[in-house]
Amino acid sequence: MDNLTLIQLRDKIATGDISAMDALNHTFDRIDSVDPTVKAYISIHREEATSQAIYIDEQINSGQPVGMLAGVPIALKDNMITHFGRTTCGSKMLENFSAPYDAHVVEKLKAAGAVIVGKCNMDEFAMGSSNENSAFFATHNPWDTTRVPGGSSGGSAAAVAAKTVWGALGSDTGGSIRQPASFCGVVGLKPTYGRVSRYGLVAYGSSLDQIGPLTKTVSDAALMLQVIAGHDSRDSTSIDEKDAQVDDYLCDIEKPINGLKIGIVKEFMASEGLDPQVAQANQAALDQYKKMGAEIIEISLPHIQYAIATYYLVATAEASGNLARYDGIHYGHRTTNTENVLDVYSASRSEGFGSEVKRRIMLGTYALSSGYYDAFYLKALKVRHLIRQDIDNALKLVDCIISPTAPETAFAMGAKTNDPLTMYLSDIFTIGVNLGGHPAISIPCGISKENLPIGLQIITPAFTEAKLFRIARMFESTNDFATKLPQL
């Protein structure tokens, strides 16, 4: 059963071939068997999931219509609030936080009949690229448990790669869906900014954050996007469907793009720290596309080398504002140590936040502070504009931009925890489209000789996910990486 794709499972449940309870019991068995090693989950919601599965089975057995994901076990990154269980964001600050409502995406998943099984581990408040910043425990890469799954949606990626669920949601602010997808050998999509409502997603960088699916196949990701995409009046940054309609992401997914023009980024080719095996797999993928009639065109993103610096000013500035709400007063951790109200804020925050979170809050506060705002934050926003223009201009010359997702394969646990800056530099290929808002997908394109997955990233213009999926599917249809998940 765990070799079925999400869509195959969904279809078998819809015809009564497999029951939703069968699928859920399989999930529970799988979690019991592998999660003590992988540690993808912060919480499992057996009762809630069971009652949803029972309900779906009743509906199907009595011939009632059910939704597009009916009976499919799904996991959520623990920064999407659910009114059941806790939502911790991987932080002591919210260790016991129990949300009073569901996130928009949770409502959509439930309405589609999905069975939400549990909440996945993550870097604290989505700040990190390895899942090692979780306040609770680290997640282990199912391909090699001495290595990281990537981050900050490392738990979601590992949950899918370990075949505990058929799909998971993650969030991506600087690459946090795509990089773990690449490290774990699964598909990960960051939709266009504004495509999916952020209502109920605990905010890190509000102009950068997007929720997206992690799945085994491109079609599975397309189905999950179909369910969660669309306008939500509760998120004022959610695009109106009259400005960008939600397309049918599946109907043409098997149709290749004739005369596909692929852009490869001149500035990426000179990247130091690009693992030769990753470069090789990337090239092999481009050769495959050429065989399918694509044309490879070198394009330039003249300001892309400044993307990481820009991001670490914009995102941290936004984070310093977004995390100001954690003051120990209304919810979250409150210190028991002091009496004076300012001390309550400082002590609660210092006790509740880990060091990476503190670092980013400090950096953001510095960049926004009086006297520094123009030189740092405003400057970064101007460079952001240049970066977006570069990507928009390139996408006028080509249909898509292709690059590796990450410069390396999954690194060993502890390898980068000493130097924050080293960790930040691994975002080089993913970060540009968070600044620009463009959609991007990571799909498996190789396995290294250390038996670690390699990911290929494809970028298309804003709100063209239907085309993005087709381009991704073109390559996926020539390989069987989706069947190569590790046997745990």
Next chain:
Amino acid sequence: MIKMSTPLTKEDVLKVAALSRLSLSENEVTEMTAQLGAILKYVAQLETLDTDNVTPLAHCLPIHNALREDVVKPSLSNEQALSNAPQIDEHYFAVPKVLGEGSA
């Protein structure tokens, strides 16, 4: 005029920590000065770019002032709003004294 390449001092760190409502230990202040210093050195490369004629891009979408009619809609109940409070006093969040001696 502050420049991006202005080196970060311990005093800066203490000031920013106070603004961020974070209380850092001696060790944390030292470590933070070094780490933030290194990161700021890295981001200072933006200074080399001429952005005089560039408008800042705070937001990717052409959405501005998403407003709705000023009509009361369902919201959180008091119980829901208080449900995660560390300390409550009937219908209120209980907090330490804000006014008076020894306070803010």
